[in-house]
Amino acid sequence: MRPTATGSGLDALPLRADLRARVPYGAPQVDVPVRLNTNECSYPLPEPVAMAVVESVAREVRGLNRYPDREFTALREALAGYLGHGVEAAQVWAANGSNEVLLHLFQAFGGAGRTALGFTPAYSMHPNIAATSGTGWVDGHRGAAAGPFELDAKDAAEQVARHDPDLVMLCSPNNPTGTALGLDVVRAVYEASDRAVVVVDEAYEEFARPGTPSALTLLPGRPRLVVTRTMSKAFALAGARLGYLAADPAVCDALRLVRLPYHLSTLTQAAALVAVQHAADLLGTVAALREQRDRIVSELAALGLDPVPSDANFVLFGGLRDPAGTWQRLLEHGVLIRDVGIEGHLRVTAGTPAETTAFLTALTATLQESS
Numbered sequence: 512m513r514p515t516a517t518g519s520g521l522d523a524l525p526l527r528a529d530l531r532a533r534v535p536y537g538a539p540q541v542d543v544p545v546r547l548n549t550n551e552c553s554y555p556l557p558e559p560v561a562m563a564v565v566e567s568v569a570r571e572v573r574g575l576n577r578y579p580d581r582e583f584t585a586l587r588e589a590l591a592g593y594l595g596h597g598v599e600a601a602q603v604w605a606a607n608g609s610n611e612v613l614l615h616l617f618q619a620f621g622g623a624g625r626t627a628l629g630f631t632p633a634y635s636m637h638p639n640i641a642a643t644s645g646t647g648w649v650d651g652h653r654g655a656a657a658g659p660f661e662l663d664a665k666d667a668a669e670q671v672a673r674h675d676p677d678l679v680m681l682c683s684p685n686n687p688t689g690t691a692l693g694l695d696v697v698r699a700v701y702e703a704s705d706r707a708v709v710v711v712d713e714a715y716e717e718f719a720r721p722g723t724p725s726a727l728t729l730l731p732g733r734p735r736l737v738v739t740r741t742m743s744k745a746f747a748l749a750g751a752r753l754g755y756l757a758a759d760p761a762v763c764d765a766l767r768l769v770r771l772p773y774h775l776s777t778l779t780q781a782a783a784l785v786a787v788q789h790a791a792d793l794l795g796t797v798a799a800l801r802e803q804r805d806r807i808v809s810e811l812a813a814l815g816l817d818p819v820p821s822d823a824n825f826v827l828f829g830g831l832r833d834p835a836g837t838w839q840r841l842l843e844h845g846v847l848i849r850d851v852g853i854e855g856h857l858r859v860t861a862g863t864p865a866e867t868t869a870f871l872t873a874l875t876a877t878l879q880e881s882s
């Protein structure tokens with residue numbers, strides 16, 4: 512059951528005052544044929560990778576009487592190798608999803624009396640994790656000069672200088688708008704503060720259009736810069752819960768102070784290690800998903816809607832008179848997408864060609880019904 516802040520049970524508890532009005536994160540998990548609402552990979556693991564994971568996990572099971580390697584050494588080394596750009600194992604941190612990586616960052620660099628700044632609309636979990644970690648949140652904004660949802664270097668740097676936050680959250684490619692940031696924005700934001708930890712959430716980096724550089728290239732000489740990644744999207748491993756980051760080794764030392772002991776289970780480490788070793792196979796669907804993403808952009812434009820060009824595995828589109836109604840009617844057609852609360856807009860994940868067709872067909876029918 513989904514608890515609500517106003518439920519009588521909660522009211523009777525000595526809950527923190529700042530949590531009282533909150534509702535839990537709750538992207539609907541509905542059992543419908545076409546699920547395109549949380550940007551997962553629609554393709555199951557390739558069979559050889561699945562078997563390799565099973566064998567590795569099986570080897571570890573009898574040793575579960577012991578705690579896991581607290582330093583997840585083998586996994587850190589493998590992730591560093593995957594990232595490239597000269598990243599070393601001592602610069603890599605991992606946790607149960609990049610959401611937990613972000614929580615560690617907020618616990619170490621945010622907290623009571625401190626603030627984080629993000630550029631809205633962006634990933635809803637950034638302000639959410641700020642709130643649960645007691646960190647103040649400043650809603651910066653995008654869109655001013657460069658066009659709707661765009662963020663340019665000058666504007667971003669001005670907002671950072673004005674608010675002087677302890678943490679800055681950037682998201683590139685940005686969820687829910689889909690577009691990547693230029694590295695000039697990351698550089699300008701970093702230089703606009705001499706103390707803020709600057710986090711670039713690159714959950715969708717593998718889907719970016721060719722020529723889109725990663726903020727990993729900016730790490731040398733920037734000890735307050737952090738780049739987070741996840742295996743939940745392009746790696747098709749959302750269920751395994753593995754996120755990670757690259758930063759100066761001192762950042763990882765800071766996170767050791769806040770993580771719970773043995774936070775990454777032996778089974779998670781084993782599964783994730785095999786996944787990184789099979790990165791090329793797991794990432795084999797990225798090209799197909801990019802193709803469906805670009806197909807969604809062009810077909811939605813042809814329907815007279817207003818899709819935002821995307822570097823991710825999803826598309827935000829506007830031009831809807833009644834997004835909530837459209838969302839509901841799509842659900843009745845068996846297609847679940849996401850209402851991210853932006854006026855006139857909805858967001859859809861690129862799926863298999865068949866799922867994408869099902870979405871486009873249902874949307875076309877929905878728009879005809881309502882006109």
Ligand SMILES: *Cc1c(COP(=O)(O)O)cnc(C)c1O
Nearest residue numbers: 608609610634686714741743754
């Ligand atoms: C999906 C997503 C994540 C991934 O979270 P995990 O905890 O790794 O599953 C992180 N950041 C953004 C912007 C996302 O959209």
